[in-house]
Amino acid sequence: LSCSPSYNAHKSDLSSNVESFLPTLPPPTFPLHLLQRLPFFPLRSQSITLLKMIFNVVIHLPFTSLIYSSIPKPNCTLNKKTYSAKKKSTAMKSAVKSQLTTGKAPLAMYFNDISRGLSESQLRFRVIHFWEAKNIANRTLIGIELLLIDEQGTVMQGFISSSRAPTYLPHLKAGATYTLQNFLAATSKEIYRVADQNLTISFSNGSVLAPLDDIPVSVSFPTDRFRFHTHEDFQAHRGLRGDLYDVVGHLRLVNGQSLIDRPVLDEAEVISTRRILVHLQSKDEPVMKLYLWDQAAKDFYKKFTSSEDTPTVLLVTTVNPKVIAGNLALSSMASSRVFIDKDIQPTIDYFSWLGSNPEIAKRVNADEVTRSETMTIGQIYAYIKQENAKEASFDCIATIDDVKRDSAWYYIGCSGCQTKATRGPSSLMCAKCGKTNVSGVAKYLAKISVYDKNDQAVFVLLGDAGSELTGKNAAELVNNYFEANQDLGAGHQMPVPQALLDTIGQTHKFRVKVSKLNLTGKIQAITVTKIVSSEVLPPVPTPTEIPHDVEDEVALPSAIVIDGSGFKADDADGSTSSMDESRKAKRPKHGK
Numbered sequence: 001l002s003c004s005p006s007y008n009a010h011k012s013d014l015s016s017n018v019e020s021f022l023p024t025l026p027p028p029t030f031p032l033h034l035l036q037r038l039p040f041f042p043l044r045s046q047s048i049t050l051l052k053m054i055f056n057v058v059i060h061l062p063f064t065s066l067i068y069s070s071i072p073k074p075n076c077t078l079n080k081k082t083y084s085a086k087k088k089s090t091a092m093k094s095a096v097k098s099q100l101t102t103g104k105a106p107l108a109m110y111f112n113d114i115s116r117g118l119s120e121s122q123l124r125f126r127v128i129h130f131w132e133a134k135n136i137a138n139r140t141l142i143g144i145e146l147l148l149i150d151e152q153g154t155v156m157q158g159f160i161s162s163s164r165a166p167t168y169l170p171h172l173k174a175g176a177t178y179t180l181q182n183f184l185a186a187t188s189k190e191i192y193r194v195a196d197q198n199l200t201i202s203f204s205n206g207s208v209l210a211p212l213d214d215i216p217v218s219v220s221f222p223t224d225r226f227r228f229h230t231h232e233d234f235q236a237h238r239g240l241r242g243d244l245y246d247v248v249g250h251l252r253l254v255n256g257q258s259l260i261d262r263p264v265l266d267e268a269e270v271i272s273t274r275r276i277l278v279h280l281q282s283k284d285e286p287v288m289k290l291y292l293w294d295q296a297a298k299d300f301y302k303k304f305t306s307s308e309d310t311p312t313v314l315l316v317t318t319v320n321p322k323v324i325a326g327n328l329a330l331s332s333m334a335s336s337r338v339f340i341d342k343d344i345q346p347t348i349d350y351f352s353w354l355g356s357n358p359e360i361a362k363r364v365n366a367d368e369v370t371r372s373e374t375m376t377i378g379q380i381y382a383y384i385k386q387e388n389a390k391e392a393s394f395d396c397i398a399t400i401d402d403v404k405r406d407s408a409w410y411y412i413g414c415s416g417c418q419t420k421a422t423r424g425p426s427s428l429m430c431a432k433c434g435k436t437n438v439s440g441v442a443k444y445l446a447k448i449s450v451y452d453k454n455d456q457a458v459f460v461l462l463g464d465a466g467s468e469l470t471g472k473n474a475a476e477l478v479n480n481y482f483e484a485n486q487d488l489g490a491g492h493q494m495p496v497p498q499a500l501l502d503t504i505g506q507t508h509k510f511r512v513k514v515s516k517l518n519l520t521g522k523i524q525a526i527t528v529t530k531i532v533s534s535e536v537l538p539p540v541p542t543p544t545e546i547p548h549d550v551e552d553e554v555a556l557p558s559a560i561v562i563d564g565s566g567f568k569a570d571d572a573d574g575s576t577s578s579m580d581e582s583r584k585a586k587r588p589k590h591g592k
Contacts, residue, residue, distance in 0.1 A: 111154040114185045114199055123180045123201070124212055125150045126221040129317075130158075130172055131334050144169060145335065147194055148201065155225045157194055158201040159186075168209055177221055182206040191241040194318050194335050196227070226317065226346060231285040231328075234321040238328050244318035247290070247330060248350050249282035251314055254304070262310045270301050280314060280330075283353070284360050289329040290316065296332035303340050313351045315339040327373050374509070377455035380526065384518050392514050397452065397535045399507040403500050404447035404458070408493050410474045412440040442478040446500055447525060450510075458525040459510060468531040469508070470499040509535045 109121040128147040135142055144165050146158035160168050184202040188195075203209070215221075229237075229245035237243075255277055257263035270276060276292045278300075292300050296316065304311055317337045319330040332338075339347050354360075374395040375383070383389055403409070411420050414430035422429050428440045444466025450459050467473050481494045511530035517523045 110152050111148075111150045111156045111197065112152065114156075114201070116185050116187065116199060118182075118184050118204065120182050123150070123183065124177070124219075124221075125156075125180070126177045126223070127172060127174055128155070128224055129174055129335070129337060133159075133334070141165070144172075145194075146172075146201075147335070149222055149225055151219050151221050153222045153225060154197070155195045156197045156199065156201055157188060158203070160203045164203055164207075168203060168207075171209060171211070175223070177212040177215060179210050179212050181208040181210075192320070192333065193243045196243075224344065226315075228346075229321075231282060231288060234288070234319075234330065235328050238321040239323040241320070244320055244333060244335065246315065246317045247280065247282065247288075247319055248313070248315040248346055249280040249285075249288075250312050250350070250354055251278055252281055252287055253277075253279040259310055259312065263304075265301055265305060267301065267305075270297055276300055278314065283357075289324075289327075290314075290319065291329060291331045292316070292336075292338070293332050295334070296336045296338050299338040300340075303338065303343075307340065309341075311340040313341050313347050313354060315344070315347050315350075324373065377450070377452050377457045380512065380514065381455070381457070384514055389514070389519055391516060391519070393529070394512055394514070395509050395532055396512050397507065397509050398450035398457070398459070399452070400503050400505065401449040401451050401456065402504060403496050404449065405496050407447060409444070409446035409496050409500060410442045410478060410494070411445045413443045414440070442475040444474045446496070448500075448503075459512065459528045460525050461528050463529075465511075465528045465530055466500075469503055470497075472497070472499045507535050509533050 109119070109123055111123070111125075114123075125148040128149055130144055130146040133142045133145050134140065141162045143162050144160040146160070147155065148158050149155050180201070180203075182204060184204045185199045186202050188198050188200045226246045227243075228248060233245070234247070251259055253259075254263040255265065265276070274294050274297060276297045278290050278292065279287050280290045281287045300314075315338070316330075316332055318333050318335040320333055322329050322331050341351055342348050374397065377396060377398060380394055380396060383392070383394075412428065413420055414428075414435075428437070429435065443463050444461045446461040446466055448459050448461060450457055461469060477497045477499060478494055481497070482488065485492075509532040510528045511532050512526045513529050515527060518526065
């Protein structure tokens with residue numbers, strides 16, 4: 001603001017006159033005698049003092065207004081350039097004053113130098129990945145979790161609360177670099193951590209996030225950092241809900257399909273089941289089951305189906321090693337990312353290794369890879385109840401309680417295909433083979449009652465499984481019986497042989513098959529296809545976790561933990577419902 005010199009001089013003189021004039025004004029007499037006549041007198045001394053001060057100001061105000069009213073109107077013009085410079089200077093002085101007041105100026109800091117608590121320092125980093133953290137109970141958003149890496153290659157986890165997410169989320173982009181001014185370093189959660197650091201960078205009220213576009217030539221941010229675990233590592237940490245590590249290997253099966261012929265994935269099925277199951281082998285280690293859930297399943301489907309050649313290498317980040325039916329299985333999490341073949345350097349390196357090790361990389365059939373999981377009777381029936389359950393085989397350790405005597409323990413099957421033969425006018429016929437004259441052979445079809453520590457069920461010994469259990473061939477037993485009883489008619493059924501009755505009280509590991517008839521509820525008896533071995537009933541098993549949903553392993557930086565993925569442990573033990581009353585455990589016979 002620029003004014004005429006005469007105005008400025010006149011204003012200066014007048015101001016000094018006013019300042020010298022005001023003290024010389026005669027002090028007016030305060031009308032105390034009037035207050036004494038009021039009904040609320042006496043007043044406190046403090047109140048009287050205040051009233052006197054107000055009285056003096058009111059009396060002097062007209063004199064001050066009169067003096068300043070004699071000042072002529074100024075002739076002033078606004079100098080915009082000077083005003084802008086002064087405003088900027090004032091802002092800078094204010095910022096400097098603020099720094100001097102706090103005693104701290106913004107300083108660039110590496111992740112390794114961060115200490116717990118609030119900080120006004122500046123961080124520089126690349127955002128590797130970010131994902132939503134949701135509450136498993138009501139699916140509400142808790143916040144946004146981030147995986148960050150600084151120029152030294154140190155990885156830290158970040159967190160933005162749901163209330164602040166709308167402010168920062170629109171500006172976040174995976175792979176981009178940023179600066180962050182003002183933040184809170186909080187203690188990291190103890191479970192499902194995705195970085196080695198014990199602190200989490202939490203966005204606070206005063207946090208300022210800005211893109212880092214002009215990166216100095218001397219500064220370089222790594223694009224990613226992985227933490228790979230071996231089969232032995234995962235085995236040692238299964239079920240502990242600790243840190244989440246990465247896995248890389250070559251595919252053996254995709255949804256039960258061998259890679260000899262390219263697996264076919266049904267998009268509708270992936271969407272409805274929300275998962276894809278792959279069998280993965282890391283170099284020459286044992287094959288592991290890996291469940292890909294939700295976004296990870298969608299990402300794998302997209303990459304797998306759009307690839308020109310059948311993908312063979314798979315890398316999945318932050319997987320959770322779980323215990324499913326007593327066996328190791330890996331499960332993807334909300335934080336998981338999926339890479340195949342030549343997506344990134346680790347998959348390129350593994351792809352190269354795979355090409356130079358053809359023997360280990362040899363593709364195999366599904367039966368050579370798939371291992372039956374050991375499950376309790378209750379867990380098998382719990383599996384059958386699942387909405388998306390499919391035909392499957394399991395191992396089950398149980399004790400034989402009795403042999404059913406009210407039904408035939410064998411059937412006459414076609415000697416060619418083993419299908420049950422039907423009696424024609426003069427010969428046996430096979431509907432499957434289409435033959436009207438086939439040779440019949442006796443095959444096991446015995447129902448046995450079995451139990452474990454918690455439940456009871458009916459198993460059906462089918463075919464060779466009966467021979468493996470008794471050590472006797474069904475055809476041999478039937479032939480010997482009828483040779484010893486030649487006077488019996490052709491329609492006579494042989495009673496349960498002693499060889500079967502002798503198995504009562506024995507404990508075995510049975511290989512059982514859940515069929516479509518079980519899944520549709522038409523039959524409850526479970527078919528035994530193989531006697532794996534003689535066993536001793538194990539102690540009551542720890543309830544097994546069955547992976548179901550993974551967008552829920554979340555903990556706030558304040559270490560308030562939202563519990564983990566899938567069914568709760570106490571809900572996954574295969575507890576039976578009212579329809580399974582016939583299978584509830586009872587005291588075993590024969591003192592077993």
